[in-house]
Each structure stands twice: as structure tokens, then as C-alpha cells.
Amino acid sequence: MDLYSFLIQLLNGIQYGLLLFLVASGLTLIFGIMGIINLAHGSFYMVGAYMAFSLAALTGSLFVAVVLGSVLCVLLGIALEWALFSRLYQRDHLEQVLLTYGLILVFEELRSLIVGNDVHSVAVPDLFNWSIPLTDTLSYPVYRLFMSAVCIVLAVLLYLLIARTRLGMMIRAGASNREMVQALGINIKLVYRLVFALGVALAAFAGMIAAPVSSVYPGMGTGVLIICFVVVVIGGIGSIWGALFASLLIGLADTFGQVLLPEAAGVIVYVLMAVILLWRPEGLFRRV
Amino acid sequence: MTRGGIALSGALLLTCLFPFVAATFYTELATKVMILAIFALSLDLLVGYTGLVSFGHAAYFGVGAYALGLLAPKYEAANLWLTLPAAVLFAGLAALAVGALVVRVKGIYFIMVTLAFAQMFYFVFHDTKFGRGSDGISINVKPVAAIGSLVPFDLGNSTHVYFLILAALVGVFVFLRLLLRSPFGRALQGICSNEQRMRSLGFPVYRYKLASFAIAGALAGLAGYLSALQFGFVNPELLSWHQSGNVLLMLILGGLGTLYGAVVGAFAFVAMEEIFSSLTTHWQLLLGATIIALVLALPGGLASVKNRFRRTLVGETDVD
Numbered sequence: 270m271d272l273y274s275f276l277i278q279l280l281n282g283i284q285y286g287l288l289l290f291l292v293a294s295g296l297t298l299i300f301g302i303m304g305i306i307n308l309a310h311g312s313f314y315m316v317g318a319y320m321a322f323s324l325a326a327l328t329g330s331l332f333v334a335v336v337l338g339s340v341l342c343v344l345l346g347i348a349l350e351w352a353l354f355s356r357l358y359q360r361d362h363l364e365q366v367l368l369t370y371g372l373i374l375v376f377e378e379l380r381s382l383i384v385g386n387d388v389h390s391v392a393v394p395d396l397f398n399w400s401i402p403l404t405d406t407l408s409y410p411v412y413r414l415f416m417s418a419v420c421i422v423l424a425v426l427l428y429l430l431i432a433r434t435r436l437g438m439m440i441r442a443g444a445s446n447r448e449m450v451q452a453l454g455i456n457i458k459l460v461y462r463l464v465f466a467l468g469v470a471l472a473a474f475a476g477m478i479a480a481p482v483s484s485v486y487p488g489m490g491t492g493v494l495i496i497c498f499v500v501v502v503i504g505g506i507g508s509i510w511g512a513l514f515a516s517l518l519i520g521l522a523d524t525f526g527q528v529l530l531p532e533a534a535g536v537i538v539y540v541l542m543a544v545i546l547l548w549r550p551e552g553l554f555r556r557v
Numbered sequence: 558m559t560r561g562g563i564a565l566s567g568a569l570l571l572t573c574l575f576p577f578v579a580a581t582f583y584t585e586l587a588t589k590v591m592i593l594a595i596f597a598l599s600l601d602l603l604v605g606y607t608g609l610v611s612f613g614h615a616a617y618f619g620v621g622a623y624a625l626g627l628l629a630p631k632y633e634a635a636n637l638w639l640t641l642p643a644a645v646l647f648a649g650l651a652a653l654a655v656g657a658l659v660v661r662v663k664g665i666y667f668i669m670v671t672l673a674f675a676q677m678f679y680f681v682f683h684d685t686k687f688g689r690g691s692d693g694i695s696i697n698v699k700p701v702a703a704i705g706s707l708v709p710f711d712l713g714n715s716t717h718v719y720f721l722i723l724a725a726l727v728g729v730f731v732f733l734r735l736l737l738r739s740p741f742g743r744a745l746q747g748i749c750s751n752e753q754r755m756r757s758l759g760f761p762v763y764r765y766k767l768a769s770f771a772i773a774g775a776l777a778g779l780a781g782y783l784s785a786l787q788f789g790f791v792n793p794e795l796l797s798w799h800q801s802g803n804v805l806l807m808l809i810l811g812g813l814g815t816l817y818g819a820v821v822g823a824f825a826f827v828a829m830e831e832i833f834s835s836l837t838t839h840w841q842l843l844l845g846a847t848i849i850a851l852v853l854a855l856p857g858g859l860a861s862v863k864n865r866f867r868r869t870l871v872g873e874t875d876v877d
Contacts, residue, residue, distance in 0.1 A: 306665045356853060362665055363610050367809060368852040370802045374845030382839055491798070495676045498669040506665065535680030539673060543658050546670065550661045 270528070273403045278524055284413050286520020287420035291475035292493055293500040293512045294427060295468030301507025302444040302464050305354060306362055308369035311494025312376040313469045317342060317476025318485040319380060322389050325480075331394045335477045339470055346469030350462045358461075377487070386487050391480040416478050423471070424513065431509065440464055444507070496523075499542045505552025514553065565817070572723060576716045585787070588719050590827045591726045592783045597807040597819035598729055599776030604805070605814030606737060607769040608749035609660065612668045612801050613675025614777055616655070619796030621648040621778025622785035623682060626694035635700040637712065641782055648778020649771050651678070656770030660763060675801055683793040693792025700786060712786065722783050726820075729776055733816055736772075745769050806848060 270278075296310045317338060324334035353372070357365050392398075393412045400408035431437040439460050442450045451457050476489075483489070500519055504511025519538050526537035545553065576584045596618055603609045624644035629635040659670045682688030699713045702721075710717040736742045744765055747755045756762050785791045794800070803826065811822025829847065833840035 300665065306668060353849065353853070360852075362668060363604075363805075363809070364852050366610065366612060366668060367806065368849055370806070371845040371848030371852070374841045375849070378839045378842035378845065382842070495673055495798070499673050502662075502666060502669055502673065532685065535684045536677055539677035539680075542670070542673060546658045546661060550666075 273407050276403070277407065277409055278528055279521070280409060280413065280417070282521035282524035283517060284417045284420075284520070285524055286517035287417050287424070288475050288479055289493070289496060289500055289520055290424060290513050290516035291420055292472045293497040293504075293516055294424075294509055295471040296497050297501050297504070297507055297509065297512045298440075298464055299468045300501070302440060303354075303358060303461055305357055306365050306369070307354075307468075308366060308494065309372040309376065310468070310472055310497065311490035311492070312373050313342065313346075313472035313490070314476040314479075314493045315380065315485075315490030316345070316376065317473030318391075318480040318483070318489060319384055319476075320473065321477040321480040322391050322485045323384065325391055331391065331481065335474070338477050339474055342470045342473035343466045345473075346466030347462055349469070350465040354465060355458070355461070373490070376490070381487065388484055388486040390484040393481045412481060416482070419478060420475075423474070427471075427509070436460070436463070496538065499538050501552075502542055503545045503552060505554040508552070508554040511552055511554030569727070573720075576719045581715055584715050584719050586827065586831070588715070588722050588787055589784075590824050591719075591722045592780050592787065593804070593807065593827065594820040594823035595722075595726055595729050595783065596777055596780035596804050597811070597823050598726075598733060598816060599773045599780065600804050600808055601813065601816060601819045602733060602736075602745075602769060602776070603773040604808060605818075606742070606749055607745045607766060608752075609766060609770065610668050610805075611671040611770075611773075612798070612805065613655075613671035613673070614773070614804055615796050615798065615800035616675035616678040617648040617652050617774035617777035618781035618784070618800065618804075619678060619682065619791075619793070620651045620774075621645065621781030622791040622795050623688065623694075623781075624648070624778070625700070625782050625785040626696060626791040627687075629696050629698070629700065631697060634698045635696075637700050637702040637786075638704060640700060641779075644782035645775045645778050648781065649775030652774020652777075653767070653771040656767045656774070660766040660770055672798060672801065675796060675798060679793055679796045679798075682796060688793065691793055693790055693794075695790040696785060699789070718787060722787070725779065725783060729779070730816060730820075733776075737816075741765070741768070810851075 292310065292314050295313075296307060299305055299307050299310070320338035320341065321331065321334050324337050325331045328334055328337070353368065357368060393410075397410075397412040397415050400410045401414075402408045429437075431440060439450065439455050439457075442455075443457050443460050447457055450460075475493075496519060500512060500515040503518065504513075504515035519541070522541055523534070523538055527534040530537065572587075575587060579587070596614075599617075600611065600614050603611050603614070621644040624647045625635065625640050628640045628643060655671075655674045659667060659674065662670055682693075683691055702708060702710055702712055710721065712718060712721070737746070744755065744760055747758075748760070748762055748765055752762055755765075781795065784795070807822035807826040808819055809822070810825045811820065812818030829844065830840070833843040836843070
């Protein structure tokens, strides 16, 4: 592997890792703050990707589709939290698992009813539809760089939101003591609803910007969900930093695994998880 | 005889008569129910009696099924008495290996990690040459149940298969009943209701949980083997997480921690599947909606096990 192919794989790995972070951060936030295990989180990624496909076809522009889709997904998140998830907070994990499992089946079938079971590709916007030449034969698509940049911006915004704003303070307080926060006169239900909608929107947004690279296909949510579980287990539940670190680790391990050990590529991330479990069963980053 | 005992014997009698009055289709459907019942029973040991919610139990079902697929020679019949124990052994060993890692973690972690490892098994069979890819393996020649030159029953005959699997179901049921009444089983139930206390009493909790995980895996392997025997082919879908979700659903439908609930749940699940899929090709939509409605409508339905779960899953300890 020469320097340029190494560089390409490195960038791909980072880009994949950052994308995973967007999905996994929502998963870990929803668990860390509301104590809910959400199996349907991957479905939001799938919903996002299909929204990008349908809305881009409808409006003719991926940017419009992403903006519109994000708004719709925030609304979807609020509606789901109101109708279903708000009833799950005091329930045990087994019921949460079952309900969200049912939700996956519903989302997959609705997807099949509305869009069908075909694989669709989504066009890269013209603005980013070019590549940076590295050597005579190798080049790097600008859209992937753009994706990474957007993910980094979102990660920074997420950090600022949680660490530096009043809302973030409420979120952190709500994670450690729900009753106390309520007693202080903060509407914790509203905070939960916002966090849930934020998680849904992050996952869906990841699906939307990934659609031109990965295309949209049935079952795409499940794959991402399970990898995100691996990310959360490695990073430590409830830890945003852990999710970021583990996402990049998994992104790089998976990307380089596919190049260097194609036979074992599907298994590498799980082996990594097994090693971390042996070494630190609580995950690399304890909850902050 | 207790009322429960009478009900059980009555049910058993009816089950024995069933293949003589029902059409072959229904005999085969009932066979499928019994296989799933064995699968659900194996998970009940884990979820209902040890308090470990596994969302990856299909992996061991799949390992058992693949054991027959891989061990069966291409143009000859495999021997039931050799391949069956091998399948149970492989599934048990796979569960032992995974269990050694996963029983170290608790609650929500446990759910995620079991699911992730099950997915790893899925990829092993789906992506490698060893597992022959997504098409799976068809078992061209039905295995035989020969002991030397004696062949006590014919595995090509659906009534014979029905009784073989009924015997397996009764065997597993009785085995679990005895296991749960043994000191080992009592200890598992103790761990389920209060792990801290069991630990302070000096029980090696880790080893008990691991043993439970391995036994449950081995029994799931038995169910997987029987499924491969009945349908004559195996594919990676047997290990898919839908399978893990469905078996958990069966258990909840029938009731956790009762053993017979697993059997009832398997029956209810197959009935639901048959009815919904006769209505529409998008029957999973109905299934999903039913699951959601069930969880929302029955907040107290799982109440009896609720407290037990909260303690073992979240790691809260008893106050009294």
C-alpha cells in the first residue's frame, strides 16, 4: 500500500467513523439521558436516506431535500416521543426492546409499501461532484470531504450545545437526577422530547448525507444500528467522547480491514469489541 | 394429580393424537411450532430464570442448524445419532465462548453485546466460503436414524419426524424442570432475583451465569438442528436478528419464567404469523403494530417479572 492509497483509506475511515458518530451519539444520548434502549434508531438512519432519495427526486435538489427532511425528522421524533417513547421511561428494558423491535418492523414495511424494495442511487450535488487528483490514477471525491466537514461541524455544535448552553445544562442535570431537576421547576418532559428529536434528527441527517455515497437500500438501518451498538459498547454508554473515539476507531478498523483482510472484514469490528470487553467491560470512557 | 398436571397430560394426549387426524400440512406446521417451542424454552432459562435478556439467541439456533448442513455428506445420508449430539455440542461451545465475554456485562450492555455477537456469527456464515454464503446449504439426503443396521424410524416421514420432535420437546421440558429444581437451578433463580445477595452468600455468580448461557445455547442448537432436519436446508437468515427478536416475542407472549409459557408463546406466534401472512404480503407491518399495541396496552401484563428484571438489569439491589 503506497502513501496515496493509504491516505485515501485513512480519509474514508475517518469519514465513515464521523458518520457513525452522528448515529451513535443520538443512541448514546437517548440511553444516557432517558434510560431507553432504542433498537429503532437505525430505522431513523434508513428513513433519512429514503427521505433524501424521495425529496431530492421531488424537489430536484439534495440541499433542499436535506433541509426539508431534517425538519420532517424533528417532527417525527417529537411525534414518536409523544406517542410511544414517553410511555417507556418507567418500563424495564425488555419492554423497550420489544416495542422498538415492533417499530423497526413497522418502519421497514412502510418503506417497502411506499418506496418499494429496490436499491436506489442518489446523485451527488453538482457543486461537490468533482475529485481532487492525487496521482495520475488516484483521486479523492470532494463530496466525501464535504461529508466529513459537515460531521465535524455538527459534532462541535453538539459539544457546544451540551457543554455550554442552558439547555445543555438541563440535559446533563436531567441525566443525573430527573426528580431533582423537576423539583427545580424545569419541564423535564420537554427536555426529553427535545433530546429524543435531536437524536432522531442526527441519525436521519447521517442517512441523508450518506445517501449519495452508499445509495439507499432495504435493511440499511439494521447494519448501522448494530455497528452503533458496537460503538456504544466500546465507548461506554452515555459518553459522547466515548462515542466519538469509538466511532473513529470502528470506522478506521472497518475500512482498513476491508483492504488488508477482506476475508475477515465482516468480523473485525466484533473481534475489536470482544477485546475491549475482556479488557474494560465498562467501555473505554466511563460516563461523564 | 394437580390441576396443572391434568392439563399437561391432556395437552400431551391431544398432541399425540394430532398427526393421525390432521392433514400433512398441519402436522408439519405443528412440528414447526414444537421446534420453536424448544427454542423459546431454551431462552426462558436465560431470560426468565437467570435474568439475562439475550437479543442474540438465534446465533446458537443457527450454529446447530449449520452443524447438520456442514456435517451432512453431499450424496449420502448423515446419521442422526452422530450429527445431533455434535450440533448440540457445537452450539453449546459457541455459547460458552461468547458467554465468557458477555456475562461480564449487565443490563442494556448485555442486550447490545449479545446482538452484536449474533451478528458476527451471521457474517461468519454469510461472508465466508466455510458457510457457503447467503444461499446457504441444502441437505440433499435426509439423515437416517440408523443404529447399526437397525432403523427405528424414518426421517422422511412427517409423522415420524413429528413424534421425534415431540419427544425432544418433552425431553427438553422435563430436563429444564429438573434443572430448575436442582440446587443449580435454585441458585440461578437466586441470581435472577438478587445477584448481590447470591454473591455475598459465596456463590460464584459468573460461573453460574456462564453455565446457564451455555446450556441455553446448547438447547437452542438442538432446536436449530431439528429445524434443519425438518426443512432440509440452512441459510444465514436462521441467525438473523429477526429470529432473535421473534423468539423473545414468543417468550413474552406466553409469559416469562413459566416454561409452559414458552410453548404457548411459540404456538401463538406461529398462529399470528399464519393469519397475518394470509391477509397481506406486508404482514410484518401487522406484526410490528401488534407488538407495539401489546407493550402499550399491557403495562401491568409483565408486572410479575418487572421488579425482578429491574433489579438484575439495572443492577439495583434489594432494599429489604
